[in-house]
Amino acid sequence: MARDVQFTFDCADPAALSAFWAEALGYQVQAPPPGFDSWDQALEAWGVPPERRNDASAAVDPEGGRPRLFFQRVPEGKQAKNRVHLDVRAAPGLEGEERMAALEAEAERLVTHGAKRLERHEPAPPLAFGHIVMADPEGNEFCLD
Numbered sequence: 001m002a003r004d005v006q007f008t009f010d011c012a013d014p015a016a017l018s019a020f021w022a023e024a025l026g027y028q029v030q031a032p033p034p035g036f037d038s039w040d041q042a043l044e045a046w047g048v049p050p051e052r053r054n055d056a057s058a059a060v061d062p063e064g065g066r067p068r069l070f071f072q073r074v075p076e077g078k079q080a081k082n083r084v085h086l087d088v089r090a091a092p093g094l095e096g097e098e099r100m101a102a103l104e105a106e107a108e109r110l111v112t113h114g115a116k117r118l119e120r121h122e123p124a125p126p127l128a129f130g131h132i133v134m135a136d137p138e139g140n141e142f143c144l145d
């Protein structure tokens with residue numbers, strides 16, 4: 001049986017983190033339900049108090065083929081290194097210096113959107129092609145691969 005999957009992130013600021021990941025992956029922040037021009041309008045109509053309106057957010061693939069990313073507010077901050085992380089495939093089919101240049105360009109772009117660069121791993125053929133470890137605005141590690 002085929003199953004859908006979504007990735008859920010615990011975070012402090014769901015709206016900001018969903019906007020970051022939408023930018024990083026070419027996704028978009030999920031649109032409000034039909035009949036509403038904004039999420040704030042929908043949440044107001046549903047009686048959600050203002051202080052609870054950033055409890056969740058989602059980013060979706062505009063073409064619908066990739067998993068939904070769901071962001072939920074939690075009271076505690078990030079405690080340790082991620083056990084699972086995303087690899088953002090920013091240089092498919094590239095090798096060597098061309099690959100690393102493409103990864104560097106993407107790292108620079110994401111830093112302007114709030115990411116932090118953590119470390120660069122050089123290519124070490126035959127198995128390691130090189131990658132850059134990054135962190136999103138709330139410190140969740142991911143790799144540019």
